[in-house]
Amino acid sequence: MARGKTPVPLDLPLPAAVDENGNAVNKHDRAYRALRDAILERLLPEGARLPSSRLLAERWQLSRGTVESVFDRLRAEGYVTRLGGSGTRVCAVIPDNYLHAPPPRDAKRASAAAAKRARSTQRAAQAAAPEGARVGVPFVAKLANPRLFSTEAWVRHVQRAIASASLELLCSAQPSGMAPLREQIAAYLRAHRGVACHADDVIVTTGIRHAIDLIARSTLREGDKVCVEDPGYRAVHRIFELTGASLVHASVDAQGVKVDTVREHAGVRLAYVTPAHQSPLGVTMSATRRLALLEWAAERDAWIIEDDYDSDFRYQSAPLPALKAIDRGERVIYCGSFNQALFSNLRIGYMIAPEAIRTRILALWQTIGRSVGVTEQLGLAAFIERGALVQHLRVARLEYLKLRDIVMSGLSVAPAVAQGRARITGAEAGFHFILWLPRPWSEAAFCKAAQAQGVALQPLASLCHAVRLPPAVVIGYTALTAAQARLATKQLAALLT
Incomplete structure (x- = not known):
């Protein structure tokens, strides 16, 4: 199959509206499963171009926004790439043995x-x-915030x-x-x-x-x-x-x-x-x-x-x-x-x-x-x-996002970050992210300077064994108050000159 062609144009079936347990499945998840399974079964092989969101929306009678959301989810999970002018293409490499493995077990017990x-x-x-x-300790507060519970x-x-x-x-x-x-x-x-x-x-x-x-x-x-x-x-x-x-x-x-x-x-x-x-x-x-x-x-x-x-x-x-x-x-x-x-x-x-x-x-x-x-x-x-769990997770997710944004926004104005000499990665999820330090800082010197400002940091090297990475520190923020996050970020940013 030549690159750029769509091997399965519009005949991908949309999964049933209920799963094997009789539970309703929303339209987004049905479309996601149809495309993910087609990739895993190589109906859409590596390099293949997916049908456009407009065509799939018409075929499956979904909103185009729903299909675009599915494409974004597949991209986030590493199944596809999305490039301007090139459309959405499969990038996941499916090993041969995967196709011969038995399908996932039914959710009900077989025996x-x-x-x-x-x-x-x-x-x-x-x-x-x-x-x-570690509640309230910047920036080693990498745990659930008990104040939200x-x-x-x-x-x-x-x-x-x-x-x-x-x-x-x-x-x-x-x-x-x-x-x-x-x-x-x-x-x-x-x-x-x-x-x-x-x-x-x-x-x-x-x-x-x-x-x-x-x-x-x-x-x-x-x-x-x-x-x-x-x-x-x-x-x-x-x-x-x-x-x-x-x-x-x-x-x-x-x-x-x-x-x-x-x-x-x-x-x-x-x-x-x-x-x-x-x-x-x-x-x-x-x-x-x-x-x-x-x-x-x-x-x-x-x-x-x-x-x-x-x-x-x-x-x-x-x-x-x-x-x-x-x-x-x-x-x-x-x-x-x-x-x-x-x-x-x-x-x-x-x-x-x-x-x-x-x-x-x-x-x-x-x-x-x-x-x-x-x-x-x-x-x-x-x-x-x-x-109650889902409700709590919704509240916590919003609070942690707010705290993350406070810290990232405060660090972004530091000269080293603004100039690209220091950078932040791994901030899309979880309770922490990585701050990569600018030259000439070493991890030990930076952590010592931060400690003098009342800010505790975990050096990335403490989590390494054989690998040698550029100097960086772990920034945990979830178990802080907004005021603690702002103050500690200001103190940390002052070091990133």
């Missing part, structure tokens, strides 16, 4: 018996000790949930976590992260690090190799080291982790990635890299841990679908947490583990103790079911 066996092997656990908060609403939901719970429910030991919470988590992930899952796929944990610890101890033997991002989340790297595994550090560029580095090392059993908003650089893993990573895992019989730590907070577009959403080979273990969404010491997280590994994880969980307390689980289930 109730398997879920029953899994439940019989696990108990839940107690919450981990809370971490030190309504304790009154939370108390009401917890009281109602406990009051309506049966004695049997309060006393039963449900290995993967309380069923009402797992049902709400699965429904949320289907609606907001594109993950086809059911309540029986969900394991409730005390947070993402707890989930990763369970995965590491269930899958790794001493001497196994684990691929991690460089720079990356060092606390998780330590968890892998405690299992006796050796780490392979893969560098990160504008498309995310370099999969070629993973391929170069034989014996890698597990890869840990943060695809939606790489920690700490903030880049989004491209569709081509995502598919290449899935292909690698299928070829090597390896696992991928997807840490989706802050995906609910995107400021230029809707949250991106998870890597798990296109995992046809069941190689991705998806990890998330409500600690980042609500407040840091809530200590409720979850994972979606493929059936092939879930029984092992549950068996370990049974050995080391119970999960989160029933009160918190039932309260959170009610909080989600009655729309």
Whole structure:
């Protein structure tokens, strides 16, 4: 097929208005799925030009604005490029093995018996000790702002949930976590992260690090190799080291982790990635890299841990679908947490583990103790079911966007930033961004000078292992007040002369 031609002109079918669970699917998501699936199935191959938004709008009886929004979403996820005069073209490279992988599982469980066996092997656990908060500390405030959380609403939901719970429910030991919470988590992930899952796929944990610890101890033997991002989340790297595994550090560029580095090392059993908003650089893993990573895992019989730590907070577009959403080979273990969404010491997280590994994880969980307390689980289930979580996320997203804009606007007037000698990246989502320093500043000298002004900074080098990057610092802003953000930004900008 010659470049510039549209291989499937206007006969792409629009998916049904309801999904396999009977839930309504809006027009935007239906159009998105039609085009994304056509790209993944190579009906629209690499380099192909998509039909124009006007033609697709007429064919599907949608507004042109809806189709343009779908094109922008596909571009943000790395499936297409949009260039003036060239139209919208497919840029994602689809590996051959992806086409032979089985389609994603139906959201309903294929085998109730398997879920029953899994439940019989696990108990839940107690919450981990809370971490030190960084509320109000510029600029290491990289956590949910507790000022936005309504304790009154939370108390009401917890009281109602406990009051309506049966004695049997309060006393039963449900290995993967309380069923009402797992049902709400699965429904949320289907609606907001594109993950086809059911309540029986969900394991409730005390947070993402707890989930990763369970995965590491269930899958790794001493001497196994684990691929991690460089720079990356060092606390998780330590968890892998405690299992006796050796780490392979893969560098990160504008498309995310370099999969070629993973391929170069034989014996890698597990890869840990943060695809939606790489920690700490903030880049989004491209569709081509995502598919290449899935292909690698299928070829090597390896696992991928997807840490989706802050995906609910995107400021230029809707949250991106998870890597798990296109995992046809069941190689991705998806990890998330409500600690980042609500407040840091809530200590409720979850994972979606493929059936092939879930029984092992549950068996370990049974050995080391119970999960989160029933009160918190039932309260959170009610909080989600009655729309309070979505409402809170909407409020928090707007507040964090305002704080981000205060900091970025304040830094933009600094001479070094205005002249392009210092720059900001990774600010499209999450709780932080990267400030790349101008010459002749070193990270150590800049952090020391900022500390003298009462501003705490994390040097980027502290998150690097082998990679050597230009001097930069991490700017966390979400757990600040507007006044704190303005003052601290003014102090920081004064150094960027």
